[in-house]
Amino acid sequence: LSLYSSPACETKYVENPRTELEEGVSHLRHVMEPYTAWCQIQLSAKTISRYIRALCSDFFSEGYEFLQNPPAGFYPRLGVIGFAGIIGLFLARGSKIKKLVYPTGLMALGASMYYPQQAVAIAQVAGTHLYDWSLQGYIAVESLWKDN
Numbered sequence: 001l002s003l004y005s006s007p008a009c010e011t012k013y014v015e016n017p018r019t020e021l022e023e024g025v026s027h028l029r030h031v032m033e034p035y036t037a038w039c040q041i042q043l044s045a046k047t048i049s050r051y052i053r054a055l056c057s058d059f060f061s062e063g064y065e066f067l068q069n070p071p072a073g074f075y076p077r078l079g080v081i082g083f084a085g086i087i088g089l090f091l092a093r094g095s096k097i098k099k100l101v102y103p104t105g106l107m108a109l110g111a112s113m114y115y116p117q118q119a120v121a122i123a124q125v126a127g128t129h130l131y132d133w134s135l136q137g138y139i140a141v142e143s144l145w146k147d148n
Helices: 020-042 045-068 074-091 096-114 116-147
Strands: none
Touching: 074 096, 096 116
């Protein structure tokens, strides 16, 4: 056996067969192609950019006006809430979940100190949604358990 020669590799590329889902999506795309082409022609980039520019203009002008005439004590509050987020980033060493939860939690805690009525309203809505989701999960697990 020579040290510098390698045996000839006879590889053959075999494409995987398409699944039923891939076939269905492909068929749907071919059926919808004339409609999507019509939409692309009707909504040119110029029209879309004009719409986005008008939408962003209103949003940023309101924000600019708010920052020009902020309520009393807005900037110190914003500083405390932002600093709480930075402390959360500093404390969240390790996992990526900590890096998401700690800054968000500390900023929410800081914001709830300055805006308690809004925090209570948000907590009530979030609690209602969390209860609904947990109930849906319980029902789904219960139905799976009964089926088996």
